[in-house]
Amino acid sequence: MKGNDPLPPLSWDSRRIQLQGFMTGLHQLEWLLVTLIVLYLAIIGAPDENSHWLLITTALYFGFSLIASRLQFFGSRHRWLLAIHTWVMIGFITWFLHSTQGVSGPLTSLYLLAVVTSALTLGVLATMLEVMVIGACVLLLFELGDQNLTAPSNLSLVSINLIAFLIVGYLTSALVDGIQVSNRMLLEMASRDPLTGLFNRRAFNDLVQPIHAMARRSRRPYSIVVIDMDGLKDINDTQGHGAGDHIITALAQQLTDHTRSSDLLARYGGDEFVIMLPDTDARGAVRMLHRLITDPGEQASPISIGVASYPEHGDSFESLFAHADQAMYASKASGGNRIRVHGAPQAA
Numbered sequence: 001m002k003g004n005d006p007l008p009p010l011s012w013d014s015r016r017i018q019l020q021g022f023m024t025g026l027h028q029l030e031w032l033l034v035t036l037i038v039l040y041l042a043i044i045g046a047p048d049e050n051s052h053w054l055l056i057t058t059a060l061y062f063g064f065s066l067i068a069s070r071l072q073f074f075g076s077r078h079r080w081l082l083a084i085h086t087w088v089m090i091g092f093i094t095w096f097l098h099s100t101q102g103v104s105g106p107l108t109s110l111y112l113l114a115v116v117t118s119a120l121t122l123g124v125l126a127t128m129l130e131v132m133v134i135g136a137c138v139l140l141l142f143e144l145g146d147q148n149l150t151a152p153s154n155l156s157l158v159s160i161n162l163i164a165f166l167i168v169g170y171l172t173s174a175l176v177d178g179i180q181v182s183n184r185m186l187l188e189m190a191s192r193d194p195l196t197g198l199f200n201r202r203a204f205n206d207l208v209q210p211i212h213a214m215a216r217r218s219r220r221p222y223s224i225v226v227i228d229m230d231g232l233k234d235i236n237d238t239q240g241h242g243a244g245d246h247i248i249t250a251l252a253q254q255l256t257d258h259t260r261s262s263d264l265l266a267r268y269g270g271d272e273f274v275i276m277l278p279d280t281d282a283r284g285a286v287r288m289l290h291r292l293i294t295d296p297g298e299q300a301s302p303i304s305i306g307v308a309s310y311p312e313h314g315d316s317f318e319s320l321f322a323h324a325d326q327a328m329y330a331s332k333a334s335g336g337n338r339i340r341v342h343g344a345p346q347a348a
C-alpha cells in the first residue's frame with residue numbers, strides 16, 4: 001500500500017535528522033578551522049617559544065572533533081552538548097590568537113566560524129550569548145597582550161569585529177529559524193487533505209505503523225474502520241460538485257465529532273475515510289459506529305462501513321485494512337448505509 005513513496009515517512013523524527021545534519025556541518029566547520037590554522041602555521045609560522053604548544057593544541061582539538069564525530073556521542077537530542085563544541089572552538093581560537101598575533105591580526109575573524117556554528121545549531125539567544133563570550137575573550141587577549149584597548153585604532157577594530165559577529169550570528173540564526181518554520185509548514189501540507197483538513201492517505205499510512213507496533217507489543221486490540229459514502233457521484237451529477245464537497249466536509253466533521261483525540265482519522269481517497277481506533281475491539285468499534293449512523297447530523301449522504309480488528313482479523317495493518325475494505329464493499333453490496341465486521345455473516 002505504501003508503494004514506492006520517495007519521501008521520508010511523516011512519523012520520522014525530524015528533530016533528530018535535523019540535529020544529525022547540524023553535527024555533520026559542525027564537524028566540517030571544525031575541520032575547516034584546523035585546516036586554516038595548519039595552513040597559517042605552515043606558511044607564516046608561529047613564534048618559536050609557542051610553536052610546539054600550538055601544534056599540540058591543534059592536534060588535541062582535531063582529536064576532540066574526530067572522536068566526537070566518530071563516536072557520535074553528541075548525536076543525542078541535547079542541544080547543550082552542541083554548545084560545548086562551540087565553547088571548545090572559542091577557547092581554541094582564543095589560545096591560537098594569544099599564541100600568534102593577538103587580536104590585532106586578521107585571524108580574529110576565525111571567531112566567525114564559532115558564531116556561524118552556534119547560529120546554525122543553537123538559535124538566536126545562544127548565539128548572542130556566544131558573541132558576548134567572544135567579546136570577553138577579545139578583552140582578555142588585549143589584557144594578556146599588554147595592548148591598550150582604549151587606543152582609537154584598537155577600539156574601532158574590536159567594535160567592528162563584534163558588530164560583524166552580531167550581524168552574521170543574528171542573520172544566520174534568523175535564516176535557520178525561517179527554514180525550520182517552512183519545513184514544518186511543508187510537512188503539515190504534505191500530511192493534510194486540503195478539503196477536510198484531515199490526515200491524508202500518506203500520513204495515515206505512516207502514522208498507523210507505530211500504533212500497530214505498540215498494540216502488538218502490548219497485546220492490545222485496535223480496529224480499522226473503512227467508510228465509503230454511498231451515491232456521491234449522483235449528488236455531484238445532480239446538485240453540482242459544490243454540494244458534493246459540502247457533504248464530504250460535513251461527514252469529516254461528523255467523524256471528528258464521534259472519534260476520540262487518540263483515534264486516527266483520515267480522508268483516504270475521494271469519498272473514502274478510514275479510522276484507526278486504538279484499544280478498541282470489533283464490538284467497541286461497532287458501538288461507536290452505531291452512534292455515528294444513528295446521529296447523522298448535517299451529513300445527508302448514507303455511508304457503508306467495514307470493520308476489522310487486531311488481532312482477531314489479521315496480524316498486520318495491511319491485512320486488516322484489506323479485510324475492512326472487503327467488509328465495507330460487502331455492506332455496500334447489501335444495500336449500503338450499514339456496518340459490516342470482517343467475517344461476520346451479516347451487517348451489524
Ligand SMILES: Nc1nc2c(ncn2[C@@H]2O[C@H](COP(=O)(O)OP(=O)(O)OP(=O)(O)O)[C@@H](O)[C@H]2O)c(=O)[nH]1
Pocket residue numbers: 195228229230231232233234236240241242243244245248269270271332
Ligand atoms: N464533490 C466532490 N466529489 C468528489 C471528490 N472526490 C471524489 N469525488 C467524486 O466522488 C465520486 C465517487 O464515485 P463512486 O466511487 O462511484 O462513489 P459513489 O457515487 O458514492 O457510489 P458508491 O460508492 O458505489 O456508493 C466520483 O464521482 C468522484 O468524482 C471531492 O473532493 N469532491
